[in-house]
Amino acid sequence: MHIHAYEKLWLAAAIALILLLIGSVTYGAVGPGVAMVTDSENQIDAGGLDEDERFSEPRVEQVGENHYEAYVVAYQFAFDPSPIVVPEDSRVTLYVTSRDVVHGFEVVGTNANTMVVPGEVAQISFEVDEPGEYGVVCNEYCGAAHHTMEGKLHVVSQSEFENRGENA
Structure with a gap:
């Protein structure tokens, strides 16, 4: 059986594309900086967030030099706090949960x-x-007013961040 040169070329191109697809999917699943969702955290009571010390008062707090943690609650159809205010040149860890x-x-x-x-x-x-x-947006359909669910993240200067508590 004779295979034409163009058929060999297209066959090689198809095999190369299949291998490229498999390689890119594998890299996307286990590549650097990619962490899969785990169930190692204990579940919390979504109806009792007012009693959870982390989420009863959604806030931003400093936990180290240039490291801040923000506790955010999502609910139909807003985020609390909004805006989330953090200082520039810092690392931010967000802990986000939903009440509904x-x-x-x-x-x-x-x-x-x-x-x-x-x-x-x-x-x-x-x-x-x-x-x-x-901008902070909800990108999972959550109900009739989903399209209005948005919030803000403000990155401000260090001095403005420190002074905001005095002006409250």
């Missing part, structure tokens, strides 16, 4: 993106460099 239905939490323009499930605490860490304003 599945939501999404995406800080537009960053790699911070997670699904927020009632009873679970999603953890996202990222760095902010310079002052600016980022």
Whole structure:
């Protein structure tokens, strides 16, 4: 049986594309910086967030030099706190949960993106460099007013961050 040269070329190209697809999917699943969702965290009572010390008062707090943690609650159809205010040149770890239905939490323009499930605490860490304003959107359909569910992340100067408590 004779195989034409063009058939050999197309066969080789198809095999190369299949191998490229398998390689890219494998890299995407186990590549550097990619962490899979685990169930190692204990579940929390989504209906009792007012009694949970982390989420009873959603806030941002400093936990180290240039490291801040924010505790965020998603609910139909808002995020609390909003805006989330953090200082520039810092590492931010967000702990996000939901009190009612599945939501999404995406800080537009960053790699911070997670699904927020009632009873679970999603953890996202990222760095902010310079002052600016980022949108926070819910990217999981959560009900009739889903399209209005948005928040803000404000990155401010260190002095403005420290002075905001005095002006409250």
